Amino acid sequence: MLSFAALSVPAAPAKALGPGLAAGGSASGSLATYWPCELLNAFALKMAASGHCVNMSMMLGHRPYALEQLALARSEADGDLHHLAAQLQAYFDAPQPG
Numbered sequence: 001m002l003s004f005a006a007l008s009v010p011a012a013p014a015k016a017l018g019p020g021l022a023a024g025g026s027a028s029g030s031l032a033t034y035w036p037c038e039l040l041n042a043f044a045l046k047m048a049a050s051g052h053c054v055n056m057s058m059m060l061g062h063r064p065y066a067l068e069q070l071a072l073a074r075s076e077a078d079g080d081l082h083h084l085a086a087q088l089q090a091y092f093d094a095p096q097p098g
Helices: 037-049 056-061 063-075 079-093
Strands: 015-017 031-033
Touching: 037 056, 037 063, 037 079, 056 063, 063 079
Parallel strands: none
Antiparallel strands: 015 031
């Protein structure tokens, strides 16, 4: 029997040092905002339900791939998927720290 954990919302967005992740920081050590795991997981599952495989590592570390997947999600006829894509897109559109 499979059981799924309920999605939770973090109190504040997590920030960490790292390469380019989600918001497009640089490998030079600038701060990058990570996508919430629950949001990215929900996106990957909805994409899979629509017949599209999403590589989670590529979503986190390869900006062009992530943007392509978000555009693909917006082209689907699924309102929930559009909403998830919009939430993830906001991390690309957010002003960069520094």
